[in-house]
Amino acid sequence: MRAGRPRIGDRATSDVVVRLRTPEGRDEWLYCHSAVLAAGSTYFAERLSDDWPTCQILGSRYCVEVYCQELDLSSHVNALRLLYAAEPCSRFGVRGALGVLQAAVHLGCAQIAAACVGYLESSPWDEADEEEILRIVPPLGRTGPARELKSAAQEQLEYMLTEDDDAPLLALDNDGVKSQVKDCVSGLLSRFSDFLTSILSNQKEPPFGGGDGELRQELHSLICDISWVCQVLSKLEMMKFLVLYWVGVSSDVVQAVEAVCTGFDCLKTRLKVVEVSAKVLEAIAFGNIVLATEKRCHAVNVWIGFAGRTKSFVDQADRADDDSIETEKVNLDNEVWQVLESAFVSIVLTLPSNSQAEILSQWLQSKHVKYPDLTEAFEAWCYRSKVAKRRFSFLSHMDRVS
Structure with missing residues (x-):
């Protein structure tokens, strides 16, 4: 845990509630801190700004609703937790890191997305992981971290096709x-x-x-x-x-x-x-x-x-x-x-x-x-x-x- 940072879920110090909602009606309420959210997420920085009309609940607290799919709910929770802690993305594995990457892109968490990309670039992929990467990454192509991941994959393929002193890895x-x-x-x-x-x-x-x-x-x-x-x-x-x-x-x-x-x-x-x-x-x-x-x-x-x-x-x-x-x-x-x-x-x-x-x-x-x-x-x-x-x-x- 980073020294001096508040803890997610601490209701005593929380000044904003993040409500994760899914089309199936599932809700996840997280007690957070506006300073932490705004510093690490462009999405929350915009939502918590004076220019954005917000709804006040629970006394003086703000409430920010975030909509996501049911399968992405846990990834959004993990992304929010990573705003508070310097936890390595490797703890989630390839599939988990991909999920966190999607959530980080959705919430505009550049540092978390970059950490996910760094892990995915260096981690070994099996065929199932590769299929998942190819399914998830292209739709994120307009985002910086996703472009870096795609660029890394392209470089790897170019290397496999390059003829040098050794035979190319692909015929x-x-x-x-x-x-x-x-x-x-x-x-x-x-x-x-x-x-x-x-x-x-x-x-x-x-x-x-x-x-x-x-x-x-x-x-x-x-x-x-x-x-x-x-x-x-x-x-x-x-x-x-x-x-x-x-x-x-x-x-x-x-x-x-x-x-x-x-x-x-x-x-x-x-x-x-x-x-x-x-x-x-x-x-x-x-x-x-x-x-x-x-x-x-x-x-x-x-x-x-x-x-x-x-x-x-x-x-x-x-x-x-x-x-x-x-x-x-x-x-x-x-x-x-x-x-x-x-x-x-x-x-x-x-x-x-x-x-x-x-x-x-x-x-x-x-x-x-x-x-x-x-x-x-x-x-x-x-x-x-x-x-x-x-x-x-x-x-x-x-x-x-x-």
């Missing part, structure tokens, strides 16, 4: 592994498509609830997951699966991002979109993925404009002196911009001459002509057009004779 040519990966990626892309549809349909309520901030967070989280999936698919030589999807939804992605991320807002999200597009276009330009001409032309038309606008935002942010923009001064590695530019040039050069002329004409008239730089493609088109005109000049001669 890259294993059909079972590829089938599982394809199913998981299909689920992710399905959720992303639903999310895009919700944005583009202009529903009154944003997807997954919440306001514009939550909408942006969800978009960023999904794009980050797709970016990470690119790495896994590349190692498993399964990029074609994502390439076909991304090219098909390119217009919807741009339209949704432009609607949610205006101006300097969400620059990190825009850059993540550019990162995914660079990997997709690189696979088309330099990989073994063959797409029909109209699909290659469509992909180039969509992403040249988006990349140019995003690069312009980055350059403006770098030049800006406004403190409000300072926090958004982020960028991609120069290699990513170079790879994307090279992919644009390579794909344009594979298109029919009239398609090249249309794309290059739009590029020359764009205010974002500095990036991407398609000068190489333009010079090649000029040379080929001149040579072709000279070689096929006999056709115009035949027309005059006829």
